[in-house]
Amino acid sequence: MHTPLRTCIGCRATAAQSDLIRxxxxxxxxxxxxxxxxxxxxxxxxxxxxxxxxxxxxIKKNAFSRAFRTRVQPNELVITA
Structure with missing residues (x-):
């Protein structure tokens, strides 16, 4: 069975999708x-x-802006559950 792999935008390591949060x-x-x-x-x-x-x-690498292809400033981030 194939396990989907994704890349962490922080450390850039590849991991199983089940080991990462979206x-x-x-x-x-x-x-x-x-x-x-x-x-x-x-x-x-x-x-x-x-x-x-x-x-x-x-946050340090400005990875959210790259991932979402739009400008996202760290002071504008509101992460909700």
Whole structure:
């Protein structure tokens, strides 16, 4: 059976989709990012290890802007569950 692989936007390591969390962009001002535990939210998504280190790296590298192909400033991020 094939296991889907995804790349963490923080550490850039490839891992099984089941080992990463998906973050989806919700339209609005400011951009709102939401955790997508069911992995079925419409639109673009970014994959991230569930660690503080990977989140910090993603913010430092401006990875959210690249992943969502739009400008996302760290001070504008509102991550909801």
């Amino acid at each position: 973050i989806a962009k919700v339209d609005g001002e400011p951009p709102r990012l939401t955790f997508d535990p069911a992995k079925n939210h419409p639109g673009r998504g970014a994959w991230l290890h569930h660690t503080q280190e990977c989140l910090a790296l993603a």
